[in-house]
Structure formats: C-alpha cells, structure tokens
Amino acid sequence: MKSAVIVFPGSNCDRDMAVALEKITGQKPLMVWHQEYDFDKVDFIALPGGFSYGDYLRCGAMSARSHIMKEVIKRAEAGVPTFGVCNGFQILTETGLLPGALMRNAGLHFVCKDVKMTVENADTMFTSAYAAGEEITIPVAHHDGNYFADTETLDRLEGEGQVAFKYNEDINGAQRRIAGITNAKGNVLGMMPHPERMIEPALGGSDGRKLFESVMNRLG
Numbered sequence: 001m002k003s004a005v006i007v008f009p010g011s012n013c014d015r016d017m018a019v020a021l022e023k024i025t026g027q028k029p030l031m032v033w034h035q036e037y038d039f040d041k042v043d044f045i046a047l048p049g050g051f052s053y054g055d056y057l058r059c060g061a062m063s064a065r066s067h068i069m070k071e072v073i074k075r076a077e078a079g080v081p082t083f084g085v086c087n088g089f090q091i092l093t094e095t096g097l098l099p100g101a102l103m104r105n106a107g108l109h110f111v112c113k114d115v116k117m118t119v120e121n122a123d124t125m126f127t128s129a130y131a132a133g134e135e136i137t138i139p140v141a142h143h144d145g146n147y148f149a150d151t152e153t154l155d156r157l158e159g160e161g162q163v164a165f166k167y168n169e170d171i172n173g174a175q176r177r178i179a180g181i182t183n184a185k186g187n188v189l190g191m192m193p194h195p196e197r198m199i200e201p202a203l204g205g206s207d208g209r210k211l212f213e214s215v216m217n218r219l220g
C-alpha cells in the first residue's frame with residue numbers, strides 16, 4: 001500500500017504518521033509539501049495532526065485552501081482513501097469533504113490524554129479489523145476537538161453509519177461524543193484521536209494498529 005502524508009507549515013504529527021505507515025504497510029510514504037500541485041499516484045492519503053499555519057483564523061482553515069488540497073480533494077472525490085487525524089480532521093471539515101466543524105473544547109483547555117472510545121461502525125474500510133462495539137484506547141491532544149453539526153446532520157451521520165468512533169465519556173463537548181466520522185461514500189475518515197501514536201506496546205498500546213490494517217485488508 002503506497003501512501004502519501006501531506007505536510008503543512010506547523011504540522012507536527014507528520015513523522016509519527018510516516019513511522020506508523022512504514023511499520024504497518026512496509027512501505028515508506030511519500031511526504032508531500034503543501035506547495036506541491038500534484039504528487040505520484042498513491043493508494044492512501046494521510047492528513048496529519050498539528051498546528052498548520054499556527055491555527056490562525058480557525059484550525060485547518062488556511063491549509064484547506066492550500067495548493068495541495070485542491071489535488072487531495074480531487075482524489076478523495078474520485079474515491080482514494082483519505083484519512084485526517086486531529087488537525088487533519090479539522091482540514092477535512094474546512095474543505096467540506098466532511099460535514100460539521102471542530103470548535104474550541106467546551107472546557108476551553110487543551111486536552112492531552114489517553115481516552116477510551118468505542119468503534120461505532122466496524123463496517124467501514126477504516127474500521128473493519130475492529131469488532132463492532134469494541135472499546136479501544138487512543139491518545140488525544142487538541143484544543144479544538146468539540147465536534148459540532150446541526151441536528152439533521154447528526155441524525156443523518158448516525159443513521160447512515162458515518163459515525164466511526166465515539167468517546168466513552170465527554171472530553172471536549174463534542175456533540176453526541178463524536179470522535180470520528182466518514183463521508184457518505186465511506187472513503188474519507190476524520191478523527192480527533194491519534195491512532196498513529198498507539199501502534200505498538202512501546203507507545204503504550206496497539207489499539208491504533210487495526211485502523212491501518214483495515215485499510216490494507218481492503219486494498220489488498
């Protein structure tokens with residue numbers, strides 16, 4: 001599985017993502033700088049966490065309008081599996097590839113800890129290696145993780161199985177404790193927790209591993 005990791009000024013989880021992808025897929029990902037217009041054909045695109053453009057305006061707002069995102073949007077709309085973690089999730093909502101918005105945490109504090117969450121839908125290309133309802137522990141580190149969407153959108157997301165993960169407890173005020181969602185087609189996933197930081201016991205656990213394995217199983 002050949003992957004690309006998109007790098008913006010202020011990304012700080014790009015190397016964590018690259019290490020996880022290389023360890024799990026056995027192939028070094030392409031690191032793509034935001035000023036590029038195009039990049040080689042890949043099977044998987046990752047938008048890593050961080051503080052792109054210093055989180056100015058709104059988290060992810062400036063990255064969403066960068067050169068490279070035009071190409072990412074084109075490929076995601078054509079069906080390429082696209083995965084945004086934390087700041088990557090914020091970028092995906094800012095582009096409109098995913099619905100809703102990530103607002104300031106309800107407690108107005110940066111939240112940095114391991115959280116328990118539940119796999120709400122194990123029937124997606126990103127979650128199929130998990131069991132439905134499986135409880136997993138994954139770290140979060142964000143100040144804008146408070147997922148918001150209007151009631152109609154939330155009902156649709158839940159009704160269509162687009163809620164991939166929910167926190168077991170309220171950690172940031174997110175509506176319906178939503179931690180990660182997919183688009184309607186199922187090839188775009190955004191989530192606030194960082195599975196790339198939980199891929200082996202030396203990191204405190206391996207619960208993030210199955211996410212990458214799910215995609216690998218699907219792509220063959």
Ligand SMILES: NC(=O)CC[C@H](N)C(=O)O
Nearest residue numbers: 049050086087142143144
């Ligand atoms: N770890 C991250 O990606 C941080 C995301 C974002 N800048 C926030 O703090 O909300």
